[in-house]
Amino acid sequence: MRALADSAQAPFSLPDEVLQALRRRFGARCSTALAQRELHGRDESPFDVAPPDAVVFAESNEEVAFVLQLAQQHRVPVIPYGTGTSLEGHLLAVQGGISLDLSRMKSILQLHSEDLTVTVQAGVTRQQLNQEIRHSGLFFPIDPGADASLGGMAATRASGTNAVRYGTMRENVLGLTVLTASGEQIRTGSRARKSSAGYDLTRLFVGSEGTLGVITELTLRLYPLPEAVSAAICFFPSIDAAVQTTIAIIQMGIPIARCELLDAHAVRAVNAHDHLGLRESPMLLMEFHGSAASVAEQAQSVQALAAEQGGEAFEWASTPEARTRLWTARHHAYLSALQTRPGCRCVTTDTCVPISRLAESINESVREVEATDLPYFIVGHVGDGNFHMGYLIDPQQPAERELAERLSAQMVARALRLGGTCTGEHGIGLHKQGFLLDEAGPGAVALMRSIKAALDPAQIMNPGKIFAS
C-alpha cells in the first residue's frame, strides 16, 4: 500500500478558476472542508485516505454536465461518489480533483409497475427504492449488503445475496442516462426487456467504475414480491460439507433465491455481536421464493441434499420477523467480525469460480490461512461460486498487511487456475489492477484501455482506477 500512501500525499490542487466556477454555481454545495474531503477520499477498503480537492453535491443532470465540462476544459479529475461503500479503493482521489457526490439525486422518476420497471436517479439507495415501491407489490432484488446507491451498484457491477436467482446489476439494468466525459447527456437502452439495437452501451457502463462517464439515472427490472418466502439455516460438520450441498443444489437446478455460507468464525462473531445463540459451525443460510407449493418443494429437496452431507439442525422461518432474525447473522457478519479484534481493519477478497471448483477453492484458502496466525472469517454467495475471505489485520503491523495481501494473491491465482475471476462483485478499483492483467491478459486489457481513450480522451474520469495510469 506504500505507493498509494505516497500518491495520497502528493500535492494536488484545483486551478483557482475551477474552484471559483464551482463556488459560483454550487455555493455551499461545493466544499473544500478537510472533513468533507476526507470523507469522500475513502471507502470501506483498508487503504489510506486520498482526499479530493473539492466535493460537489450535484442535484441534476445539468449540474453534472457543468462539472464535467469545466473539468474537461481544465483537465481536472472527476470521481463520481454514491454512498462510499465500495471496497477496492474506487473513490480515492489518487490524482486529486473533484468528488462528484450524487447522493442528493434520490428521486424515483417513473415507476411502471405494469411493466415491472422503474427509473431512478443514481443517488437512490436500494433500501430506499424497495421502501418506496413497496405498495406496488414489486421489489428490486440486488442486495450487496451495504445500503449502496443504485448508481454505485451499477458502476461496480454489484450483486450479492439474491444473484443466484435474479442475476446481478448486469442482468437487471435495462438502460442508463449517462453524462459522458465531455458532459454530453446520452441514454442507453430502452424500457424493452431485450434489444439488439447496436452496441450494448448499458453493459459497457455497468462495471466501468466511473472511468467512462457519470451514471445519473437507471432503468431497472423489478420482480413481483413472491407469493411465499421461506428462509432456513442449516449447520454442517465442515465447510466442505456445506459447499458440497451448495454444489448439488445448483447442479440440480433448484431455483434457490439465496444461498449464503458463513464459516464458524463468522457465526461466532455474530453470536457475540447480536446474541443469536447459533451453533458455532459452518452454516448455510438459504431462502426460497415462489408459490407456497413450489417453496415447500424446493425446501424439501434442499433438506434432503443437506442431510446427505451431514447437515442438521434445520431452522425454518416463514414470517418476515423470523426471517429478519436469521438474516441478521448474514448482514452483520462483516461488522461483527471487525469487532472481534479491536482496532483492526479488514482485507476482503472476492474470488468467484465455477461451482464445481468451489470446494477446492475454499478448502485450499482455509488451509493456507490456518497455517498462519491471522484471524479471518468467510462469508460467501456460494450459489454463484463467489466467496469472501476477510483477513482481520492490525493496520499498525505492516507484516500483517503483507501477509494478508500474499494470501489474497494466492487465492486469486488459484481462482484463475480454476477458470474463475479475481472479482465476483467488488470490482478492480486500485487494488486489483495487476490481477485484472493476469485474468484478462494484456490484449484484452489493451482493448479496454482503447475504449477508455476513445470515451475519455482527456483522462478525467476517475483516473488511476481499473488501469494503472
Place this chain on the structure above:
Amino acid sequence: MRALADSAQAPFSLPDEVLQALRRRFGARCSTALAQRELHGRDESPFDVAPPDAVVFAESNEEVAFVLQLAQQHRVPVIPYGTGTSLEGHLLAVQGGISLDLSRMKSILQLHSEDLTVTVQAGVTRQQLNQEIRHSGLFFPIDPGADASLGGMAATRASGTNAVRYGTMRENVLGLTVLTASGEQIRTGSRARKSSAGYDLTRLFVGSEGTLGVITELTLRLYPLPEAVSAAICFFPSIDAAVQTTIAIIQMGIPIARCELLDAHAVRAVNAHDHLGLRESPMLLMEFHGSAASVAEQAQSVQALAAEQGGEAFEWASTPEARTRLWTARHHAYLSALQTRPGCRCVTTDTCVPISRLAESINESVREVEATDLPYFIVGHVGDGNFHMGYLIDPQQPAERELAERLSAQMVARALRLGGTCTGEHGIGLHKQGFLLDEAGPGAVALMRSIKAALDPAQIMNPGKIFAS
C-alpha cells in the same frame, strides 16, 4: 432498397496479392466461384445479393488471424459468416471483400456439465450443440427458430422462444474468444457465473454484428433439462385477448418458459402446410418447465388467466412427440407463410415494447396493415413484448415493398414512442440504421462509432453495417 442494389453493382475486387496469399494458405478452401460468392452475399432478408469478392472457409483461430492480418494490411473488408440466417442484411458485402465462413469450426471444445457450462467453436449450431450434449442432462435454451450458428447468434444478440424464462444471448454467453480487427486473439470473461473484472467486453462483442472483431469460440451457460415439460395451445377470440392473457402472465410473475403468439393468418398458413387442423384464430403456444408439481401449478394459473379473456380449446402435450406436433406450428410459421403467396418475399419487422404496451402496439399495427391489401402474418415472442409482422410482398412490385417499408417505419416509430426498441433480436444490419439513430439518439450513436473507430481503425470489420459508412 435502391441504394443497396446500386452498391451491390459497384465494381469491387480484391488486390491480386491478397487473393494469391489466400489461395496459398487455404487452397480449395478459398473460393471465388460466383455461386459461392452469391451464397455468401445474402441472408434471409429481402435485400438483393451483394456478393463478396472471395469466400474463405477457416478452420482455426490461426487461420482467422491470418485473414484479418492480411485484410488489415490491404484495407480489405472482412465479413464473418455463420449459417446465413440473419435477417437485416448483415452478410451482404456492400463494400466487397472477404466472406470469412466459420461453419467448419464446429467442435465442442469443453463440456463442464458439473458447472453447467460448455465452450464451443463459433460454427457449432444450436441444434448440434443440444444433440451433442444430450447425454449430460443439460441443454442450451436459446432458440431463434433457424438452426443458426452460435457465433452468429452471439453476433446478433439473438433470443427467440425461450428468452422469457432463460434470457437472450446477452445473459447466456459467459465469455468469448475473439480475434480483433488486427488479428490478435483475446479472451473475454471466465467460466465464473459473474465477474466485476473490468469492462464487459463479452457484452460489447455480443450484438456487435461482426463490426468489431471475429468471435471464434463461446463459453455458454447450460441448464438442467427440466424434470417436467408441458406445452399447451389455447385459442382466443381476438389478438387483443391473447395479448392481454400474456400481459397478465408476466405481471403475475409466472415463470413460463415459452409464450408465443400466432395470429389467424399464421395458423392458416401452417394448417395448409402441415395439415395440422388447428382452429384458425389467434393462438398462444406456451411451454412450462420445472418439477411436475410446479409445471401443473403454472399451467393451472395460466388456464385461469386465459379463460378470463375467452381463451378456450386448451390442448395439452406432455410427451416429446405431442409437443413436437404443437411446436411444428410455430417453427414452420415463416416458411408456411411464404408459401401462401408464390414467389413472394417477406419483409419482417422486429419491435419490442414494455409488456403493458404490447396490445396497443400490435392492435395499431394490425389496423394499419388491414387498411391496405398487403398479405401479412404475425408471430411473436409476446412474453418479452417482442413480435414480428411479416409483410408478404411481390418483389417485382416496388410499390408493395415501399408500402411494407412504410408500415414497418410506422411500427418502429410507435414502438419507440411506447418506450420500446426498433429491434428485439434481429439487429440493425443494413436495414435499421436510421431507426437506431432515432432510438439511441445522435450522442449514443456517436459514442458507438467512437468504439468502432478505436477497435477497428482501418474499418475492415463488416463495414457499412450498424452505421452507414
